[in-house]
Amino acid sequence: MGLGLRERKKLRTRATIRAQALRLFAEKGYGETTVEQIAEAADISPSTFFRYFPSKEQLVLVDDYDPIMIRAFQEQPADVPVLTALRRSMERVFGEMSPEQLDREMARQKLIRSVPELRAAQLDELQRTIELLAEGVAARMGRPPGDLESRAFAGAVVGSIMGALGDDLLSLDRIGLALDFLAAGFPFDDREVG
Amino acid sequence: MGLGLRERKKLRTRATIRAQALRLFAEKGYGETTVEQIAEAADISPSTFFRYFPSKEQLVLVDDYDPIMIRAFQEQPADVPVLTALRRSMERVFGEMSPEQLDREMARQKLIRSVPELRAAQLDELQRTIELLAEGVAARMGRPPGDLESRAFAGAVVGSIMGALGDDLLSLDRIGLALDFLAAGFPFDDREVG
DNA sequence: TCTCAAGTGAGAGTAACTCCTACATTCGAG
DNA sequence: CTCGAATGTAGGAGTTACTCTCACTTGAGA
Incomplete structure (x- = not known):
């Protein structure tokens, strides 16, 4: 398979962000969950969040x-x-x-x-x-x-x-x-x- | 007719806000026009804007x-x-x-x-x-x-x-x-x- | 191992809202 | 007409989503 470490890491990060986000949404609600909290839960910086998803909305809608x-x-x-x-x-x-x-x-x-x-x-x-x-x-x-x-x-x-x-x-x-x-x-x- | 001064003023303010907003949108574009600019053009404060319309979006969508x-x-x-x-x-x-x-x-x-x-x-x-x-x-x-x-x-x-x-x-x-x-x-x- | 490209973190900045408080205006009762 | 109550407004402080920039790190390939 052609996926290097870099690509695999990216895929994993993306999946982690989404999983953590959906978990938080389920626990506290969409509006009550901030991007900062999602970033913290996924162990990334808020700016990285927006590199993976164009908006909080799109994370759910994809x-x-x-x-x-x-x-x-x-x-x-x-x-x-x-x-x-x-x-x-x-x-x-x-x-x-x-x-x-x-x-x-x-x-x-x-x-x-x-x-x-x-x-x-x-x-x-x-x-x-x-x-x-x-x-x-x-x-x-x-x-x-x-x-x-x-x-x-x-x-x-x-x-x-x-x-x-x-x-x-x-x-x-x-x-x-x-x-x-x-x-x-x-x-x-x-x-x-x- | 039963409309007091207060009510008439409100209607006029509302109409002014919308007219000014739509004018600015046409001139500069929706995203490039801020609520502050609309408020200024309509001669009201930004907080008053949100008393008349729940959001910038809704002003257009009503x-x-x-x-x-x-x-x-x-x-x-x-x-x-x-x-x-x-x-x-x-x-x-x-x-x-x-x-x-x-x-x-x-x-x-x-x-x-x-x-x-x-x-x-x-x-x-x-x-x-x-x-x-x-x-x-x-x-x-x-x-x-x-x-x-x-x-x-x-x-x-x-x-x-x-x-x-x-x-x-x-x-x-x-x-x-x-x-x-x-x-x-x-x-x-x-x-x-x- | 060295170099370059790609990815990340951190910070400053903007704009749409929200909430609160002090002040002004209109209305209705006497 | 006047006064008190209701209603509306300005202004400011705060939150959050998102943007941009820049310095730093890390993986890819020679």
């Missing part, structure tokens, strides 16, 4: 599974319908996570939800997801990239998941039901929607 | 038209289909705005889009919109409030608008097209979407 999810989605064969591809990649990524990883991820989501400052910062991520999905949709549907209807559809997918989840975090069942309903064209017992 | 839009939507008769009700309330609110108001609102949107910190803070607003719409949907469709499918649909509506808008801000045409596409059940030229 999502290890997001790039994995993206890759899983892009690896789905092109002849699989979009929603199926999406479902399969979610199932695969969550399926491959260990129980501890799942716990940690849940706790992280809960933290994000409970701190307005963190919650707010997720819009950008959402927008990126829509863009990405829109490309996948356009490619599968024979539309040019950037196509308005593909984007509207991608937005609808992400939006319906968001709406369905509401307060519950990360329920694959609810996501599944929402996607079923969307794929069926929102069948509201014969009542017009338009 | 949306005068949001409550108007909400009211317009809720005033639509119950027998009008949801998407039509939504369209009509948007048309009405935008139609009643003066050209200057429209200009100012556009500029505000542009500012929000261009500053990551501001852009991020809109997620909460989005979520509120979804909740509200979901109630309207449930009521019209004879579903109980909080119904999963109503929420999924409401999310899809908001999401598709978001996806369709992309970089362009506030194009009623694009919104209209996205809603048409959604109402028709995403007709992608006979290709399966599920």
Whole structure:
């Protein structure tokens, strides 16, 4: 393996900072934990903290599974319908996570939800997801990239998941039901929607 | 009219602060304008600034038209289909705005889009919109409030608008097209979407 | 082992807030 | 009209996230 001592040390420091930070957040709360305290717990100087993370916010928001999810989605064969591809990649990524990883991820989501400052910062991520999905949709549907209807559809997918989840975090069942309903064209017992 | 001198003064101060702030933001940029400078331009002390607005962010984000839009939507008769009700309330609110108001609102949107910190803070607003719409949907469709499918649909509506808008801000045409596409059940030229 | 690049610590500085206190202004009751 | 109570404001001190700079150390490679 090509990682020298220097690189390994950096990785370890980064992991330590994050672990200590999340521990402190859980113990005393996000707002009540200062960067100085995190630095002390991780045995580094405050200035070093900011060399590893651009902000206290980002330390929480950096999502290890997001790039994995993206890759899983892009690896789905092109002849699989979009929603199926999406479902399969979610199932695969969550399926491959260990129980501890799942716990940690849940706790992280809960933290994000409970701190307005963190919650707010997720819009950008959402927008990126829509863009990405829109490309996948356009490619599968024979539309040019950037196509308005593909984007509207991608937005609808992400939006319906968001709406369905509401307060519950990360329920694959609810996501599944929402996607079923969307794929069926929102069948509201014969009542017009338009 | 029941407003005493005190109340009128407060309203005027608030308006002055916001006007001066937006002017400075336009001239020098959001990040380059300090609260102290805004306070000076509005002829108040920095501490007074924070009595009028909880943060520099919120000064920009407070949306005068949001409550108007909400009211317009809720005033639509119950027998009008949801998407039509939504369209009509948007048309009405935008139609009643003066050209200057429209200009100012556009500029505000542009500012929000261009500053990551501001852009991020809109997620909460989005979520509120979804909740509200979901109630309207449930009521019209004879579903109980909080119904999963109503929420999924409401999310899809908001999401598709978001996806369709992309970089362009506030194009009623694009919104209209996205809603048409959604109402028709995403007709992608006979290709399966599920 | 020597040298250079990369990483770290420490300190000073800025800006958004928060909290407190003393002073000014408006309001309502008599 | 006047006085006391409520309400609002200015000013200052303090906290915290973050930035920049500079001197020092440590690991990488010849």
